[in-house]
Amino acid sequence: MNNIGEILEGVKTMGIAGHVRPDGDCVGSCMGLYLYIKAYYPEIQVDVYLDHPRPVFGYIDCIDEIKTQYEPGKEYDLFVTCDVSARDRLAIAGPYFDTARNTACIDHHVSNPGFARINHIRGDVSSASEVLYGLLDPEKINRSIAEAIYTGMAHDTGVFQYSSTSPETMRIAGELMKTGFNFSRIIDESFYQKTYVQNQVMGRVLAESIMLMDGKCIIGYLKKKDMDFYGVEGKDLDGIVSQLRLTKGVEIAMFLYEKETQDFKVSLRSNGNVDVSRVAVFFGGGGHTRAAGCDMQGSVYDVINNLTAEICRQMQEPVA
Numbered sequence: 001m002n003n004i005g006e007i008l009e010g011v012k013t014m015g016i017a018g019h020v021r022p023d024g025d026c027v028g029s030c031m032g033l034y035l036y037i038k039a040y041y042p043e044i045q046v047d048v049y050l051d052h053p054r055p056v057f058g059y060i061d062c063i064d065e066i067k068t069q070y071e072p073g074k075e076y077d078l079f080v081t082c083d084v085s086a087r088d089r090l091a092i093a094g095p096y097f098d099t100a101r102n103t104a105c106i107d108h109h110v111s112n113p114g115f116a117r118i119n120h121i122r123g124d125v126s127s128a129s130e131v132l133y134g135l136l137d138p139e140k141i142n143r144s145i146a147e148a149i150y151t152g153m154a155h156d157t158g159v160f161q162y163s164s165t166s167p168e169t170m171r172i173a174g175e176l177m178k179t180g181f182n183f184s185r186i187i188d189e190s191f192y193q194k195t196y197v198q199n200q201v202m203g204r205v206l207a208e209s210i211m212l213m214d215g216k217c218i219i220g221y222l223k224k225k226d227m228d229f230y231g232v233e234g235k236d237l238d239g240i241v242s243q244l245r246l247t248k249g250v251e252i253a254m255f256l257y258e259k260e261t262q263d264f265k266v267s268l269r270s271n272g273n274v275d276v277s278r279v280a281v282f283f284g285g286g287g288h289t290r291a292a293g294c295d296m297q298g299s300v301y302d303v304i305n306n307l308t309a310e311i312c313r314q315m316q317e318p319v320a
């Protein structure tokens, strides 16, 4: 696919969805596509499904129009997923995907198996939002669409810092900026700013973090009872693993939090040599070379032991 228009012929109803616990790239790409369809294909009845995005994304146009509930019986001519690395990450929109007459996947995860009928997956591109930009007519990108796409690009590149950031990423960001939105505010309020409680929790996780493997690996964790104590949910914990990764000498950072008793969400980050997407895939998850995740069960010690055993094994493997 070269342009989104190619898959819109004859389409009367369209659904768009992102992954569970949507991050900035997920919200940005889904909303960017939604706003584009609304603006330039008024004959298409379009819906966007996102699992309760954080209020920090409230500045994105029409974000109040997102749907968070499944309505049985509804079927779409076309269902498009953005930033979704695997079918089981679709959350409530899964049944719509299964019953849609045509499906497409716009993504940038190396681990994506290509689960839709039309798969536009660019594993070398920094964000799904950047992949989406390549499918739109640049001259049709108005300020609202630009704001959404820029949000996704800024979030998944760690504000244009990670090695996935390319000259093309910067060129596109520059083009988007020309539409005149307040980029400093977007970066500050949606990316860096934390609530007081979020900062307290991050401080606590950092203080209790453990260094392993001669300082090459750092692990932070939060148990359910502590999440309940602070009144935080998974989506309040963004940024903790990134801070752990910034510890001098560390090659791999891991952060785990207990979603339900003995059921952990694991986030992995790598500074280079270890491909954490392989570690995540080994445990049934997925992601990118330097940022990946999975779900794991057991006590916090079981999870840490299993993770570190697999990381040690991969560290000892000769680099391909």
Ligand code: 5GP
Residues within 6 Å of the ligand: 019, 023, 085, 086, 089, 109, 111, 266, 267, 268, 284, 285, 286, 287, 288, 291, 292, 293, 294, 295
């Ligand atoms: P995070 O640690 O920020 O939740 O996720 C890092 C990256 O790994 C993201 O690109 C995310 O989509 C992917 N990822 C996280 N958890 C999972 C998972 O359970 N399954 C899959 N397939 N990908 C995941």
Ligand code: MN
Residues within 6 Å of the ligand: 025, 026, 083, 108, 127, 128, 156
């Ligand atoms: Mn992404």
